[in-house]
Amino acid sequence: MPVVELAQVTKAYESKVAVDHLSLSIEAGQMFGLLGPNGAGKTSSIRMMMGITLPDTGSITLFGKPFERASLKRVGYLPEERGLYKKMKVIEQLIFFGELHGLHAAEARSRATDWARRLDIDESLHKKTEELSKGMQQKIQFIGSLLHDPALIIMDEPFSGLDPVNAKLLEQTLLTLKDQGKAIVFSTHRMDQVEKLCDSICLIDRGQAVLAGKVREIKSRYERNHVIVEFEGSDAFLQSAEVAEAKNFSGHAEIRLKPHGNAQKLLREASAGATIYRFELVEPSLEEIFIQTVGGKVDA
């Protein structure tokens, strides 16, 4: 049974169609990436999953039932437009969020303290929110959305504004939650994170799903026409007739072959003028697929 399912969902604001007949389904224990350029309809889709806005047509089910507010008790949500009560102490704020999700104050306090220790902010628990940095506040928001141990976690751009160390900490935490069987949906522009974390994705453009499925399957649909070469010597092979596009980063080259380009021929040309340390034929990265798909240039 899918944890969340959208079936032919459409939402329009006056003349602009934000989401256009979107369907997707997320299972328990799955990490799902919602991708798309700015204004594609990601936040609109997420807001409908949370019942913040209602779809014009189509249906949304949570935990196998048509959407109802009571289901939100099992959902943890971190919106893109997030804020905190600035004058409240961090611990009081977290207890408040926990109580709103149905926890007793003592239980909420205990869980908040545990989470604060895990995310290394336990020293800030008794400070007012306004005294903390933006990154610290983001961790508190993250904890606030997870305190009640939700079965479904929805996060809109969760990594934006985080430094690499905290982004890594968040990634690790999400992976742990996924291993515990939680269904996780997040939107992002960071393709490297999607590639590392997500099992499945849905790429939205102008409100429509233009690419969806398991990451492995999607990537396997594309021809292995990308080559990574690490070399020392002449880079003349980058001008080869087999090459459609090449980027050279001082001995590390990323090459896209022409359709039906011959990789073996290119290897021979490269080794004629340079010492080759690595020559790897790879699938296109998700970032390339994203750019090509949204740009309408992909040849899947």
Next chain:
Amino acid sequence: MRNMLLIARREYLEQVRGRAFKTTTVGLPAIFALIVGVGYLSSLGLGANRQVAVASNDPLLAGQIRQKLAGDKDARARVIVAAPASPQDRALLLNKVKDGTLDGLLWVDTATGKLPAATYTSQSAGDFITAARVKSALNHAILDERLIGGGMQQGSADALVDGTSVATYQVKMDGSLLKTNAEASFWKGYVMAILLSMTTIIYGMNVARSIIQEKTSRIFEVMLAIASPSDMLAGKLIGVGAVGLTQIAIWLVAAAAILVSPFAGAILTGELAVHITWTEAILFPVYFVLGYLLYSSLFAGLAATCETEQELQMYTPLAAAPTWLSFAVILLVINDSNSFWSVAASFFPPTAPVIMFLRMAAEIPPAWQFAVSISLLIVSIWAVLWFSTRLYRIGILMYGKRATLPELLRWLRYS
């Protein structure tokens, strides 16, 4: 329901712990007392210690005027009499007024068989208190002179001129009589109406400000994932309203403590005695809550459509206009609390809380009028809440631009 109460508790604790609450709880009554005190103290010396000249061709009348002015203890006037006085004397005295040696000159010209013609000249056109005292002294002196001229004894004439006092009583519902003082009743109603309107507007504004702050801090979307918009709005209204009731309770307890003190007992007796009935004591919080709910719902809807506090401040005076309208009809209501317009204004929901208290100061209205007034208030609160909740649930997610009227109408239709 649970979430609504949790939101109300958070709102209440945040405001009660805040510096603004502590400052206004102590500061507002202090400022109010300061204004009243300064006004009272400065009024004590108004028109007092003036040096006035009375000039007339009738020495007897001039003497009588002098006697009347000197007898006014509040005036503490020094009176110079020039009688019989010639036009040259008048010119001389006018020069003294001009150079400030005298504060004023009363020139009384009498002619047989006619009422005297009088002029009062002073440097200050605004010293109406001295002018009124001089006029009163002149009229009393003329009356005295005529009565004595008609054969009446001096004592009888003085008693007649001073007049007799009328004790006022109010018949209560149980038929008993209550000694009242119209002036004290007026001030009691006035103070209660000010307290009611001030707290209603202040706490209504607090709701609006709180919404704008939450909108600015972007907390709304986090909250919407946990609580429904109606729980959020209701929790906010209850929380802030409870803060208002707490503050009023603190003021009333402090006022009661002061009123039972020997100091207040010495002041608030006799003419200034203030009687607060049980009806007033019970209905004050009722009308506060209803008035607060009406205005705060209105302000909440307004705040949801605004982007900044500055923008909100531009519109709130308009929303609070009915309260000021209540004060514009204050004399009409106090003078005739049962007139058509007084009753209508106490039924009209935006003015009902203040007007009903002004009416109660004069006379307790019949129970059915309270029932109508409270019922209409409840219905209008429901109606305003209906609109405000719809504006609120969409407005709180709108960032970046102020909603236009057509957009607001669409919000109402969408919700």
